Amino acid sequence: MKGTTPAGTSTQQEASHWVREMFGRIAPRYDLANHVLSLNLDRRWRSATVKRVQHILRQPGARVLDLCCGTGDLLIGLRSKSAASVMGSDFSHPMLIAASEKTARRGFMCPLFEADALVLPLSDGSFDLITIAFGLRNLVDYQAGLAEMYRVLKPSGMVAILEFSQPGDTLFGKLYGFYSRNILPVIGGALSGSRDAYTYLPESIGKFPSAGGLADQMRNGGFQAVEFIRLTGGAVALHLGTK
Numbered sequence: 001m002k003g004t005t006p007a008g009t010s011t012q013q014e015a016s017h018w019v020r021e022m023f024g025r026i027a028p029r030y031d032l033a034n035h036v037l038s039l040n041l042d043r044r045w046r047s048a049t050v051k052r053v054q055h056i057l058r059q060p061g062a063r064v065l066d067l068c069c070g071t072g073d074l075l076i077g078l079r080s081k082s083a084a085s086v087m088g089s090d091f092s093h094p095m096l097i098a099a100s101e102k103t104a105r106r107g108f109m110c111p112l113f114e115a116d117a118l119v120l121p122l123s124d125g126s127f128d129l130i131t132i133a134f135g136l137r138n139l140v141d142y143q144a145g146l147a148e149m150y151r152v153l154k155p156s157g158m159v160a161i162l163e164f165s166q167p168g169d170t171l172f173g174k175l176y177g178f179y180s181r182n183i184l185p186v187i188g189g190a191l192s193g194s195r196d197a198y199t200y201l202p203e204s205i206g207k208f209p210s211a212g213g214l215a216d217q218m219r220n221g222g223f224q225a226v227e228f229i230r231l232t233g234g235a236v237a238l239h240l241g242t243k
């Protein structure tokens with residue numbers, strides 16, 4: 001259970017290549033598919049994340065990195081609430097192009113760089129805050145991803161991980177399970193032109209640790225004061241931890 005294993009891949013290298021290529025392919029329609037499939041709740045999940053880290057965003061000179069930034073929605077949310085230096089990174093070039101166009105349209109200057117979240121070209125102890133929204137689940141080694149975040153955080157720095165989770169054995173959980181396995185791939189496929197991307201989505205969520213399991217992995221990785229809140233009936237969880 002190291003990390004994501006898209007169907008048809010058998011090594012970490014193949015899995016990473018598959019994920020990168022898939023996100024590159026859906027980048028132009030990613031936002032539309034996201035907003036439609038989540039009924040716009042994705043905006044609320046990111047806002048909840050920004051709210052929980054506001055105390056760091058207010059610190060003068062705070063340095064913030066949004067990992068796996070995609071088209072930049074969380075990056076913009078973070079930057080719009082602070083004068084902090086907020087930068088974004090992703091390993092998909094088309095996603096970064098979309099993020100760069102969007103930040104420019106909104107009038108924000110946010111440095112962006114292309115990098116694998118598992119091997120960041122950054123010095124130890126560089127950031128006060130690292131955020132990652134719907135990115136960790138796509139890494140080929142979750143624990144290695146957490147370790148890399150830990151490495152580049154300053155002592156006392158904070159990580160905020162927003163990710164899909166499993167709602168559990170409730171009525172909502174059953175309905176959500178049906179929706180994500182049967183409806184989401186069809187609508188997501190139609191909107192993005194890439195059915196496999198939206199078949200992969202529920203598969204990768206199913207493979208990802210539960211909220212409690214992720215909290216344990218964070219503690220194993222050295223994070224302290226680990227806590228999480230469940231959002232939308234547990235379909236999503238926001239984890240926080242301190243170095």
Ligand SMILES: C[S@@+](CC[C@H](N)C(=O)[O-])C[C@H]1O[C@@H](n2cnc3c(N)ncnc32)[C@H](O)[C@@H]1O
Pocket residue numbers: 016019020023024067068069070071072073074089090091092095115116117118132133134135138139140
């Ligand atoms: C589901 S999208 C999330 C994008 C954005 N954070 C959001 O909230 O919409 C996942 C992003 O993670 C990126 N990603 C996946 N694996 C990565 C890795 N190993 N290194 C860097 N970026 C990665 C993908 O390219 C994609 O842009």
